Amino acid sequence: MAVLVLAEHDNSVLAAATRNTVTAAAQLATGPVHVLVAGQAASAVAAEAARLSGVEKILLADDAAYAYGLAEPLAALLISLAENYDAILAPATTFGKNVLPRAAALLDVAQISDVTAILSPDTFVRPIYAGNALATVQSTDKRKVITVRTTAFAPAADGGAAIIESLSAAIPVPRSQFVGREVTRSERPDLTAARVVVSGGRGLGSKENFLLMEKLADTLGAAIGASRAAVDAGYAPNDAQVGQTGKIVAPDLYIAVGISGAIQHLAGMKDSKVIVAINKDEEAPIFQLADYSLVGDLFVELPKLCALLSGAQG
Amino acid sequence: MKILVAVKRVIDYNVRVRVRADGSGVETANVKFSMNPFDEIALEEAVRLKESGAATEVIAVSIGPVQAQETLRSALAMGADRAILIQTDEAVEPLAVAKLLAAVARRESVELAILGKQAIDDDANQTGQMLAALLDWPQGTFASKLSIENGHAIVTREIDGGLETIRLALPALITTDLRLNTPRYASLPNIMKAKKKPLEVLTQAELGVDITPRLVTLKVEEPPKRKAGVKVADAAQLFDKLKHEAKVI
Numbered sequence: 001m002a003v004l005v006l007a008e009h010d011n012s013v014l015a016a017a018t019r020n021t022v023t024a025a026a027q028l029a030t031g032p033v034h035v036l037v038a039g040q041a042a043s044a045v046a047a048e049a050a051r052l053s054g055v056e057k058i059l060l061a062d063d064a065a066y067a068y069g070l071a072e073p074l075a076a077l078l079i080s081l082a083e084n085y086d087a088i089l090a091p092a093t094t095f096g097k098n099v100l101p102r103a104a105a106l107l108d109v110a111q112i113s114d115v116t117a118i119l120s121p122d123t124f125v126r127p128i129y130a131g132n133a134l135a136t137v138q139s140t141d142k143r144k145v146i147t148v149r150t151t152a153f154a155p156a157a158d159g160g161a162a163i164i165e166s167l168s169a170a171i172p173v174p175r176s177q178f179v180g181r182e183v184t185r186s187e188r189p190d191l192t193a194a195r196v197v198v199s200g201g202r203g204l205g206s207k208e209n210f211l212l213m214e215k216l217a218d219t220l221g222a223a224i225g226a227s228r229a230a231v232d233a234g235y236a237p238n239d240a241q242v243g244q245t246g247k248i249v250a251p252d253l254y255i256a257v258g259i260s261g262a263i264q265h266l267a268g269m270k271d272s273k274v275i276v277a278i279n280k281d282e283e284a285p286i287f288q289l290a291d292y293s294l295v296g297d298l299f300v301e302l303p304k305l306c307a308l309l310s311g312a313q314g
Numbered sequence: 315m316k317i318l319v320a321v322k323r324v325i326d327y328n329v330r331v332r333v334r335a336d337g338s339g340v341e342t343a344n345v346k347f348s349m350n351p352f353d354e355i356a357l358e359e360a361v362r363l364k365e366s367g368a369a370t371e372v373i374a375v376s377i378g379p380v381q382a383q384e385t386l387r388s389a390l391a392m393g394a395d396r397a398i399l400i401q402t403d404e405a406v407e408p409l410a411v412a413k414l415l416a417a418v419a420r421r422e423s424v425e426l427a428i429l430g431k432q433a434i435d436d437d438a439n440q441t442g443q444m445l446a447a448l449l450d451w452p453q454g455t456f457a458s459k460l461s462i463e464n465g466h467a468i469v470t471r472e473i474d475g476g477l478e479t480i481r482l483a484l485p486a487l488i489t490t491d492l493r494l495n496t497p498r499y500a501s502l503p504n505i506m507k508a509k510k511k512p513l514e515v516l517t518q519a520e521l522g523v524d525i526t527p528r529l530v531t532l533k534v535e536e537p538p539k540r541k542a543g544v545k546v547a548d549a550a551q552l553f554d555k556l557k558h559e560a561k562v563i
């Protein structure tokens with residue numbers, strides 16, 4: 001079984017999610033694993049992908065049409081390559097979720113979304129109902145099209161030496177056009193790959209108070225997440241949202257501050273190794289799955305915790 | 315411009331979903347069902363486009379059992395002009411849903427389709443992208459802002475790194491993210507009016523679409539439960555536990 005992985009990148013760096021997807025591909029594959037790097041001036045990404053352990057070949061499609069990762073040209077490219085592969089995988093990130101179903105439909109394949117375990121070449125586990133149930137599904141399609149929940153697979157390490165093969169130019173897709181991007185700049189670790197995540201909720205009360213989360217994150221070298229309520233209220237940017245329809249995280253340590261713990265939020269963080277919840281409402285559902293529950297006023301406890309943490313490092 | 319909006323009847327988002335003891339699925343008996351929240355956002359956006367004069371008609375489409383008529387009546391009460399139910403008791407997978415919607419979109423000559431980005435039951439996040447593919451339309455998924463200008467849809471999308479804006483030539487497909495709008499509540503007069511709006515019932519056979527599933531669900535089970543944790547009295551005790559017991563700091 002030959003597997004193709006669609007790489008996620010920004011034309012200069014390979015996104016961490018690609019590494020987890022390659023691990024899933026290696027579990028599934030009985031034949032070669034290839035990685036498709038489609039971008040513009042993305043040879044550095046191809047070189048990075050070529051070092052991934054377990055990858056045999058990088059397909060580099062370098063063309064202006066692929067510069068911004070738009071779904072239309074990427075899906076067209078994927079279907080032009082599909083006949084060589086038994087499975088096509090992408091990370092279940094906003095990038096993979098946007099592109100892969102389009103390719104699946106063109107291939108007349110039922111995509112299997114957000115796979116958390118591969119049981120056999122045609123049988124997979126995926127969460128449904130915000131992770132309140134796990135479905136084991138068997139695909140009857142000849143070709144498998146799969147998005148991978150990255151937190152369920154370890155990142156592939158370096159150590160490979162894949163060959164890089166260049167593909168011919170793209171067919172332009174003029175009906176979809178990139179206008180611009182407002183990327184949230186942050187020196188912090190990537191939310192989905194961070195070892196420690198601190199998340200704030202509505203309990204913080206204002207955008208100004210949400211800065212307390214910055215202080216906490218600083219002391220831990222953590223990424224900052226947020227509940228939907230905090231994002232809707234404008235305390236935090238949309239890309240910080242953790243939950244069923246936002247980002248899925250599974251860090252070593254997750255600290256939820258002022259988050260009550262709606263089902264939809266828990267879906268995004270309940271696989272974290274250690275969960276801490278700080279909330280003044282002792283009935284908050286988040287306490288039902290927290291390893292350490294601190295019932296108290298976050299405006300009192302959070303500064304104290306920050307002081308202890310910075311003392312510990314100093 | 316006609317707009318197609320797909321609405322799915324799902325277990326209400328406030329319901330704590332329970333897995334059936336025999337592993338065949340989740341408990342649906344005596345459970346509250348509602349319109350998928352992302353579809354409410356889709357419908358709201360379509361109705362606003364009509365109110366602003368950018369659209370002429372909003373057609374709500376659902377696929378499901380006879381009870382999905384209630385979901386469509388809610389859509390009509392929110393402002394859809396008419397409704398189509400493709401009635402089936404079978405479980406219909408996203409690919410088949412996309413094929414059915416594509417058939418309706420062609421039949422009705424719609425120029426814009428707005429779908430929720432995902433349904434909160436199967437969490438597949440596929441149907442919109444598949445519909446765009448089958449119609450060979452450009453797609454703007456996970457939209458947090460939408461405007462129609464000179465035959466184009468300008469879409470701001472929520473992406474992992476922040477926001478992205480793209481420009482799509484109509485006809486086009488949009489899927490909605492949470493922050494696109496806040497759906498209205500249907501007023502009582504509009505709920506009454508909705509009862510008189512047209513609701514057409516079709517079958518997949520009439521649309522000439524094969525909805526045979528491609529996936530077999532072998533079992534549905536509960537995820538492993540986390541064991542109950544401990545209460546800590548204050549920040550100092552929390553710090554101590556994290557450092558010496560959990561050893562994560």
